[in-house]
Amino acid sequence: MKMINTLTLNPAVDKILHLEALQKNTTNRVLRTxxxxxxxxxxVSMNLRLMGRASRAFGLAGGAGGxxxxxxxxxxxxEPHFIYNPGWESRTNYLLxxxxxxxxxxxxxxxxxxxxxxxxxxxxxxxxxxxxxxLVLSGDISNCPDxxxxxxxxxxxxxxxxxxxxxxxxxxxxxxxxxPPYLIKPNLDELSALLGRTLxxxxxxxxxxxxxxxxxxxxxxxxxGSAGAVLRTEAGIYQATPPAIKVKNTIGCxxxxxxxxxxxxAESWPLERALQWATAVSAASAESALSVGFEAGRAxxxxxxxxxxxxxxx
Numbered sequence: 664m665k666m667i668n669t670l671t672l673n674p675a676v677d678k679i680l681h682l683e684a685l686q687k688n689t690t691n692r693v694l695r696t697x698x699x700x701x702x703x704x705x706x707v708s709m710n711l712r713l714m715g716r717a718s719r720a721f722g723l724a725g726g727a728g729g730x731x732x733x734x735x736x737x738x739x740x741x742e743p744h745f746i747y748n749p750g751w752e753s754r755t756n757y758l759l760x761x762x763x764x765x766x767x768x769x770x771x772x773x774x775x776x777x778x779x780x781x782x783x784x785x786x787x788x789x790x791x792x793x794x795x796x797x798l799v800l801s802g803d804i805s806n807c808p809d810x811x812x813x814x815x816x817x818x819x820x821x822x823x824x825x826x827x828x829x830x831x832x833x834x835x836x837x838x839x840x841x842x843p844p845y846l847i848k849p850n851l852d853e854l855s856a857l858l859g860r861t862l863x864x865x866x867x868x869x870x871x872x873x874x875x876x877x878x879x880x881x882x883x884x885x886x887x888g889s890a891g892a893v894l895r896t897e898a899g900i901y902q903a904t905p906p907a908i909k910v911k912n913t914i915g916c917x918x919x920x921x922x923x924x925x926x927x928x929a930e931s932w933p934l935e936r937a938l939q940w941a942t943a944v945s946a947a948s949a950e951s952a953l954s955v956g957f958e959a960g961r962a963x964x965x966x967x968x969x970x971x972x973x974x975x976x977x
Contacts, residue, residue: 667925668792669708669799670816671722673773673806674732675701675756677954679912684761699953700735701756703802703830703918706955708741710922710944713959716929719744721788723776726752744791746784751776754806758954764910773806781812785819794823797925800839801830801918810834817842830921832856846882848921854885868893869900869975884924886917886945894924894938900975901934903942906968910949919948919957939969 679697700709708720724732724745732753736743754773760766792798798820800813809815813835817827826845829836832853840847855862858871865887872883872895883895889910894901923944927937943966947957 665796666793667708667711667716667718667797667799667929668788669704669718669720669801670788671702671704671720671802672776672812673702673754673803674705674722674724674729675754675771675773676728676731677701677756677758677914679758679760679952679954681760681952682762684763685759685765685767697953698731699955700732701754701954702732704799705732705736705741706915706918707799707801707922707925708736709739709955710919710948710957711926712740713956714922714926714944716926717742719791721745721784723780723784724748724753725750725774725776728753728755744787746776746780746787748776748780758912758914760912760952764912766913768914770803773803775806775808781807785816788816789819792820792823792825795825796823797826797828797845799828799830799921799925801828801921804831804835811838813839814842828921828925830917840878840880843879845880846884846924847880848884848886848917848924850886850917851888865890865893865902872900882928884921884941886920888913888916892920892938892942894934896934898934899973901938901971902974903938904970905942905946906965908946908950908965911952912954913949915954916945916948918955920945923962935971935973939966939971942966942969942971 677699681694708718711718719742722745725748733743751774754771757769828846829844830848868885885893891903891905920941923941927940943962946965947962
């Protein structure tokens with residue numbers, strides 16, 4: 664796999680508020696506060712960097728919050744290529760993390776970027792992304808007036824024949840399937856919405872990913888939280904069961920999983936091993952109090968306790 668590029672149209676500053684237990688209609692005392700970069704694409708790039716893999720992070724950023732995002736990516740060793748505009752402000756998200764591991768995300772919608780910034784970003788991507796590279800499209804785009812903004816960008820980049828990775832839901836996911844993407848990573852709710860029915864069990868998920876075979880998607884990875892993940896490829900369907908851990912924060916675990924899977928695929932690992940690593944990275948991320956990052960040594964240790972197996976042949 665060539666260079667991995669990520670796109671984050673609505674990055675954020677994550678304010679992580681640690682509480683003993685969240686209670687409504689009363690004063691809640693904050694035990695401590697952490698700050699981290701928010702945005703699914705940025706998280707993928709940052710986690711890839713922890714695995715020693717380079718990536719380019721594209722996006723839109725504004726104001727003091729946007730400057731924090733860009734500066735943080737640089738400190739992490741990620742190559743940022745953002746269109747920065749001091750005239751508007753990137754959003755702030757508030758993560759309420761309780762001592763028992765429950766997490767509540769309060770997310771701002773974010774200001775709509777001007778059209779000139781979007782056009783400038785597309786030109787930057789056309790200039791820097793090379794043929795056959797990977798482009799990860801992920802994250803909140805509620806600030807963009809066009810819910811099909813990804814389709815517009817893919818049309819501009821069509822001649823580059825990119826490996827498109829899509830981590831999205833709703834209309835954005837449904838409309839982008841027509842390209843088709845190389846890999847999609849819906850969670851259980853997003854897959855349920857795509858199929859138009861509630862999926863509850865692993866058997867339901869297996870049936871659902873088989874239905875999606877009408878699209879020319881090489882890899883479908885469905886994250887199931889504490890139940891692990893299901894992976895469908897041309898070689899068959901695989902299931903991963905995560906190890907038992909003490910969860911501190913579930914925000915960002917899906918981004919960690921995707922980064923781990925992309926790293927394993929880039930290394931040409933067997934599918935079972937790539938799925939094991941992705942699941943272990945996600946588990947290590949859940950043990951962290953922050954919304955991005957993990958301890959590499961811990962992920963390697965947890966990998967030995969991840970069960971991954973083929974459950975259905977091609």
